[in-house]
Amino acid sequence: MKVKIGELARMTGCQVVTIRYYEKEGLLKAPERTEGNYRLYGDDAIARLQFILHCRQHGMNLSEIRDLLTFSDNPTVSCDWINTLIKKHIMDVDRQINDLLHLKEHLKSLYHKCDGGKKSECGILKSLNNFENCTYCQKMKRKKSLQQ
Structure with a gap:
């Protein structure tokens, strides 16, 4: 499934500006774009944003979330x-x-x-x-x- 940023925001309860910020900070990978330059998010991006939001609900800061995502993407050491x-x-x-x-x-x-x-x-x-x-x-x- 591919969704535009507004739909992603509605699905997750995350503000559009926050989604863009997470992209800028490298927590979310740059999404693919339509011919009209609209962002398109797939299932992986949706799951990643939900993970980020879940971590935020548990009081984790962006640096800690970045470390968790890096580890999750490439678990080469002990957890x-x-x-x-x-x-x-x-x-x-x-x-x-x-x-x-x-x-x-x-x-x-x-x-x-x-x-x-x-x-x-x-x-x-x-x-x-x-x-x-x-x-x-x-x-x-x-x-x-x-x-x-």
Whole structure:
């Protein structure tokens, strides 16, 4: 089956501009063209784009996807490195979950600081204006500086 870029976009839920970008970046091979210069994508290109999109849904960046595609096209070494890649993503997700749990607790504490009074008496606004004493903010600031 051969489809034009608009049909490919509809089939996959990927924007046309993103498909063109993936071509430019070499993730998708240059498609054949019609006499009118329309791009035509075959089954291999469709499967490759679906693979790319699936990887993106799993949080992989374009460099990682490029490595996976290169390996998939020519598997000449062990695939152990893929386990390492996935383990790194699992650790990233664990960090994100931890950060979100801390954020949730902080938001809960903010929620209980407002009694519905006037603006000048709102505990939430006072807390949000006092970021120097925000333990959550300080923890996130330290965490970011350690990652750099």
